[in-house]
Amino acid sequence: MTAPLLRAQGLKVAYPVKGFRKPPVEIVHGVDFEIGAGETLGIVGESGSGKTTIGRAILGLAPISGGAVEYDGRDITAFSARERRALSREIQVVFQDPYSSLNPSLTIGATLAEPLIVQGWDKAKATRRVLDLLDQVGLPKNAAARLPREFSGGQRQRVAIARALAPGPRLIVCDEPVSALDLSTQATVMDLFIDIQRETGVAYLFVSHDLAVVRHISHRVGVVYRGEIVEQGPTRQVTKDPEHPYTQRLLLAAPIADPTAQQQRRADRVRLRALQAEQDLQAMGAHA
Structure with missing residues (x-):
C-alpha cells in the first residue's frame, strides 16, 4: 500500500x-x-x-x-x-469567511500574486499564473483588477480557493x-x-x-x-449506517420535507441525546 x-x-x-x-x-x-x-x-x-x-x-x-x-x-x-x-x-488553507479572509485594499490580482512573489516568482510569470488560477476557479480574467468588495460571497470564496492553489x-x-x-x-x-x-x-x-x-x-x-x-x-x-449514537444524532439533525418523518426524527434525536448523556456520565464515573 x-x-x-x-x-x-x-x-x-x-x-x-x-x-x-x-x-x-x-x-x-x-x-x-x-x-x-x-x-x-x-x-x-x-x-x-x-x-x-x-x-x-x-x-x-x-x-x-x-x-x-x-x-x-x-x-x-x-x-x-x-x-x-x-x-x-x-499545505494550504481555505478559511470559513470569504468576507474577512481577503485584504480589502488589495486587488484580486495582487492577492493571488503575493504568495508567488514571496516565493521568488518574477512579476510576468506570476501574472500569467494569476490569470490561469482565475480561469481554474471560474472567474473572468478582468477580476484581477477588481477589489474584493465588488464580488459576492461565493465569488470571494473562489478567490480564496485560487489563492490556496497558487503555490501548487x-x-x-x-x-x-x-x-x-x-x-x-x-x-x-x-x-x-x-x-x-x-x-x-x-x-x-x-x-x-x-x-x-x-x-x-x-x-x-x-x-x-x-x-x-x-x-x-x-x-x-x-x-448511511452510522454506529455511534452521536453520528446518528448528526444524521437525524438534517431536515427533510415530510412533516411526519421530521417529527419522528426529532423524537429519535431526543432519545439519542439522552443515551449519549448517560454514556458520558458513565465515562466520567470511570475516570473519577
Whole structure:
C-alpha cells in the first residue's frame, strides 16, 4: 500500500490557562487519522467539538501537546516557524469567511500574486499564473483588477480557493469553507472543490459541522465528539449506517420535507441525546 500523504497519531492539542500552576486545557484527546494523496477526509462535528482545532494543529496554528503529525513521511510535529513557511507551499488553507479572509485594499490580482512573489516568482510569470488560477476557479480574467468588495460571497470564496492553489499544494485544509454561503452557492463551490481535485490530485482535510456537506465531498469521514474521533470510515458507511449514537444524532439533525418523518426524527434525536448523556456520565464515573 502507498504511504499516506498525512498521518496523525495520538494527536493532542492543549491550550494554556491563565493562573498560577493551572494545567493546560486539552481540547483534542489523541486522535488518529490518515489522508492519502488525492483523497478527501471529512471531519464533522458540532460547534465546540474540536474539529476546527484539529485542522489548525495540522497547519501549525494550534499547540500540539502530544502525539505526532507526519506529512509525506516527515515528522512535522515540532517544525519551526521557518520550516512551516517552507511547508506552506505544499499545505494550504481555505478559511470559513470569504468576507474577512481577503485584504480589502488589495486587488484580486495582487492577492493571488503575493504568495508567488514571496516565493521568488518574477512579476510576468506570476501574472500569467494569476490569470490561469482565475480561469481554474471560474472567474473572468478582468477580476484581477477588481477589489474584493465588488464580488459576492461565493465569488470571494473562489478567490480564496485560487489563492490556496497558487503555490501548487498537495494538501488543502478546508475550514468550514461553505458554511457562510447560501445553499445554491454551497453546491457550486463544493462542485468546484471536486473538479479541482480531479484536475490537480490535491488532497483535502475538509472540516464541517454539516454531515450533508461532508457526505457530498468526502471519500472518508471522521466524526468528532468532545475532542475525540468516535467514528471513522468510508463516507457511505458512516453516513448511511452510522454506529455511534452521536453520528446518528448528526444524521437525524438534517431536515427533510415530510412533516411526519421530521417529527419522528426529532423524537429519535431526543432519545439519542439522552443515551449519549448517560454514556458520558458513565465515562466520567470511570475516570473519577
